[in-house]
Amino acid sequence: MTTRIEPADVFTPTSFPLEEPSVYAARQEAESALRRATSRDKVPIVFGEFGVGKTTLIRRFFLEAEREGRLINILSPEGKNLDDIARIALEELDYTVTVEEQETTGSSVEGSTEIGWSGILKARLAGRLDESRTVKKELSVKSPTDQGFLNVLADHRVVLVIDEMHTASEGFRLQLARMIKASANLNRRFPQIVVLGTTADAAALVAVDEGIDRLLAEIRVEPMNDDEARFVITDGMAKLELSISEDLVATLIRTAAGAPALLQEICLDTAEHAVDDSRAEIEEPDVEFAVREFLTGSRARLTQTYVTAIETTGPRRYRKLILRAMAESPSDFVTMDELSERVSSYVGEPVPSTALSGPLRDLKQPRFGEILRDVARPLEPGGRVYNLTAFKDPRLKAFIRTMPGIEDLGWLPDASEIQELPNAVGESDDGADES
DSSP states (O other), X not given: OOOOOOHHHHOOTTSOOOXXXXXXXXXXXXXXXXHHHHHXXXXXXXXXXXXXXXXXXXXXXXXXXXXXXXXXXXXXXXXXXXXXXXXXXXXXXXXXXXXEEOOOOOEEETTEEEOOOOEEEEXXXXXXXXXXXXXXXXXEESSTTSHHHHHHHHHTTOEEEEOOGGGOOHHHHHHHHHHXXXXXXXXXXXXEXXXXXXXXXXXXXXXXXXXXXXXXXXXXXXXXXXXXXXXXXXXXXXXXXXXXXXXXXXXXXXXXXXXXXXXXXXXXXXXXXXXXXXOSBOOHHHHHHHHHHIIIIITHXXXXXXXXXXXXXXXXXXXXXXXXXXXXXXXXXXXXXXXXXXXXXXXXXXXXXXXXXXXXXXXXXXXXXXXXEEEXXXXXXXXXXXXEEEESSXXXXXXXHTHHHHHHTTOOOOGGGSXXXXXXXXXXXXXXXXX
């Protein structure tokens, strides 16, 4: 008896598409860069906007290591030091880890405290190396950069993935830089260290230790291109034996705007709506239902934030155009000059930065959703500090990029359709700063 494939088996917005029949589109450019980096024993620094598919890409690329229990995924280094990462890694390899506390001395790193190895790590391994007999082995190391510890990771061909590197402390980055150098000095293919984060993480690592620059490979994961998105839609619907027109495929592609999880979610609701109606063909009401469900259900808070921010009575609607410019920028941190250039291209005439300063300031205030924030940072190491702008919630970048397509279709709900949406602001953003 053949088990029926359900839409949730194919489209997996809340889990990783690692096994059949889940649909996954290969990210050709990023995967090629990963192959080059790993074949040359470099540490990939994988970056891209929130929800672009970095973690899925890495887990698919190292799928064999995951199936064999060799992939160790550290979800976030926030509040951790490298001691914690070492313990997690050894425990994942079935070591039992205990620590004998010893007094240590920390060192200051630009105002932060570098937390040293807190004691002698003693780990015992039972039955992992040879299942026919019980093997007990004691490992004593003083630091995660000790050769004994790194050789254990190498012996087990470990792939160590550190996600959300942007949450790491200065001390952690320094420790990791030292571990990367020590691992390279082993002259072994493993451990393979992979770092996931933002555009600034490679520079931050190099800043604490310039000697590791030659060991890193920066890999940007771009939003899905149209061909990749088309494959997800058509391959997924074919697995469910659902037909879909090219016009509706194009609508789904435009609506998702390159966000993999968003595309998977809308495709799932679209397919379920058709299946529940006992139809074998996707129709426009299925797609509209899925988009509205996305906006008023799973992403209602983001929709509420966006609608609150853009509600104005002025003809220019600069707040809306600024948010679009922020969402469509390839960078997480945007200058006023770039905002001015992008908004000018939208309206078809020059818009000076002075016209945008008021609306931009509004978008950083609580009554307009406090959707953006100031970021003061140097654009180059040791260079001048620039005032940049970023989204306060990183999810909004991909979300707002979908808005032009959804609004063109007339599917963006108004304030009354979103549960608990406060009264629309309704004020003009065509003030004195926007002449």
